[in-house]
Amino acid sequence: MKINKKLNLEKLPTHIAFIIDGNGRWAKKRELPRSMGHKAGMQTVMTTVQHAFDLGIKVVSIYAFSTENWNRPKKEVDYLFELFEQYIKTDMQKLYDQNVKLMVMGDYTKFPKSLADSIAKAIEDTKDHTGPILNLGLNYGSQDEIVRAVNHIIQDGQQSVTKEIFTSYLYTKDLPPLDFIIRTSGELRLSNFMLWQAAYSEFLFPKLHWPDFKEKQLEKALIAFQKRNRRFGAIKESK
Ligand code: IPE
């Protein structure tokens, strides 16, 4: 595949995240059931994540299931669980074979046992992998993550913490800072995603529904990122 010439492979973000949104609307537009949107969406996760790693991005975080998504009809939630299990057990093997390490943020132990077991197994099987990291948000909510961190801090008997110590209690403790968040489908909100980590992230809100966000769109998004001037509070032009 020809890579867009405007993309500078020397200036890629290290850690990007996707809030995958619009699976349902994608399906509705085609008069398909929402489940077909989720199915297409998972295929897009595979192709887009693969392309991100092929380009040289080190960490990709994906918001796949939020703590609020339990509010959806049981049938939809169950279908999502089925899809997750199939992907984590089977389809993602391709990534694991490329030395990709799977990490998960969120309390996946609340999922049905067979799914929770396959997640735990994939994490264990890839824990020593030294390649790119795929970090999945599964039953993830940023507010839950922050409260969980505070509770662990209390249990550890800490009297006060620094930013660095607090960060070390988050699911993302071993990950580099979050450079870039992409939310598809035109919704302009974070929906409880990586609130702490997003402190200095760049944002992009493409109108496309997630199943349509393929390799070319990723390259375009990365080109947009490369045009941003990240100042981090200073006044210097970024290089
Ligand atoms: C994102 O697509 C997938 C998940 C949240 C799991 P949606 O299912 O939210 O799609 P829309 O927003 O209804 O179109």
Ligand code: IPE
């Ligand atoms: C955010 O999408 C959650 C995930 C992508 C997993 P939603 O579609 O659930 O978010 P809201 O409800 O529109 O805020």
Ligand code: MG
């Ligand atoms: Mg949505």
